[in-house]
Amino acid sequence: MNKLVVVTxxxxxxxxxxxxxxxxxxxxxxxxxxxxxSKSDELLQLEEEYSTSDKRLHILNADLLKLNNxxxxxxxxxxxxxxxxxxxxxxxxxxxxxxxxMHNSQIDELLSVNVQAxxxxxxxxxxxxxxxxxxxxxxxxxxxxxxxxxxLSVYAASKAALEGFSFSLAREVGKAGVTVNCVAPGYMQxxxxxxxxxxxxxxxxxxxxxxxxxxxxxxxxxxxxxxxEEANAITGTVITVDAGSTA
Amino acid sequence: xxxxxxxRKTLLEVAEMADCTLVxxxxxxxxxxxxxxxxLGFAMLVxxxxxxxxxxxxxxxEMAVYPRTFGxxxxxxxxxxxxxx
Numbered sequence: 001m002n003k004l005v006v007v008t009x010x011x012x013x014x015x016x017x018x019x020x021x022x023x024x025x026x027x028x029x030x031x032x033x034x035x036x037x038s039k040s041d042e043l044l045q046l047e048e049e050y051s052t053s054d055k056r057l058h059i060l061n062a063d064l065l066k067l068n069n070x071x072x073x074x075x076x077x078x079x080x081x082x083x084x085x086x087x088x089x090x091x092x093x094x095x096x097x098x099x100x101x102m103h104n105s106q107i108d109e110l111l112s113v114n115v116q117a118x119x120x121x122x123x124x125x126x127x128x129x130x131x132x133x134x135x136x137x138x139x140x141x142x143x144x145x146x147x148x149x150x151x152l153s154v155y156a157a158s159k160a161a162l163e164g165f166s167f168s169l170a171r172e173v174g175k176a177g178v179t180v181n182c183v184a185p186g187y188m189q190x191x192x193x194x195x196x197x198x199x200x201x202x203x204x205x206x207x208x209x210x211x212x213x214x215x216x217x218x219x220x221x222x223x224x225x226x227x228x229e230e231a232n233a234i235t236g237t238v239i240t241v242d243a244g245s246t247a
Numbered sequence: 248x249x250x251x252x253x254x255r256k257t258l259l260e261v262a263e264m265a266d267c268t269l270v271x272x273x274x275x276x277x278x279x280x281x282x283x284x285x286x287l288g289f290a291m292l293v294x295x296x297x298x299x300x301x302x303x304x305x306x307x308x309e310m311a312v313y314p315r316t317f318g319x320x321x322x323x324x325x326x327x328x329x330x331x332x
Contacts, residue, residue, distance in 0.1 A: 071306055127294030133264065176287055
């Protein structure tokens with residue numbers, strides 16, 4: 001039987017890379033519930049590709065900023081598609097700007113989408129995993145959670161919160177066969193990091209031991225590993241995928 | 248089947264699933280934390296009841312409520328079901 005994986009923020013960047021790798025995986029067959037606020041062209045193309053075969057990709061439109069809708073969303077997912085094997089909390093906002101002039105509404109939105117939404121999704125999708133006595137929760141963090149970065153203080157706070165959440169939740173649910181981990185990518189060239197350009201970008205690349213940035217595919221591979229049976233004994237930890245930048 | 252019987256039946260199933268040994272003669276005065284089911288077991292009980300009854304009284308409540316006894320736990324579900332009907 002195929003394993004059902006829920007991926008948030010699936011339309012672009014790392015989320016899309018994760019969805020693609022899940023669908024292409026040959027050893028384990030995954031069905032994917034891709035949650036996104038809007039459908040990107042690439043996601044639509046994938047939907048077309050996988051709707052002609054055995055319909056392994058389902059796309060649900062949802063705005064995770066609407067925290068009050070999350071329980072109903074989870075209930076619908078379980079009712080319509082069955083108990084999920086895994087949840088990948090990837091959706092995030094990445095406003096940058098110095099704190100002193102960041103608007104309070106942006107701080108509020110960022111913490112809602114990056115922290116509260118993954119906590120609520122975990123709460124409600126964890127329940128069917130507990131009943132299955134098996135499951136995976138993977139939270140996408142960032143190296144910024146530990147290193148810090150000028151202009152990303154709120155984003156950094158949100159990612160550090162997600163890591164702290166993951167460590168405690170791992171202790172809570174380990175007995176039920178559910179693992180909880182984080183993947184912390186370094187700078188990747190995605191829509192979210194568009195503002196990192198020119199000399200700043202070159203400097204990040206130069207300082208990396210591998211002389212390059214990690215790609216969304218590199219980070220997605222770490223997620224796929226954590227989903228596998230081989231990662232059964234890994235819980236409450238962070239896998240950094242940054243081409244060595246923080247070494 | 249009335250709601251108390253459904254909860255009792257589910258409690259037995261979940262206790263087995265969670266490897267917990269329930270105390271004998273659970274009645275309305277039995278303190279939940281002394282029933283033999285641990286906190287993860289209670290999470291599983293709430294999850295199973297949500298799947299079976301399509302209600303989660305604890306999320307529906309405006310305020311956080313933690314029933315202390317088995318009787319209070321049943322009452323929370325009974326009230327939630329009556330509001331749905």
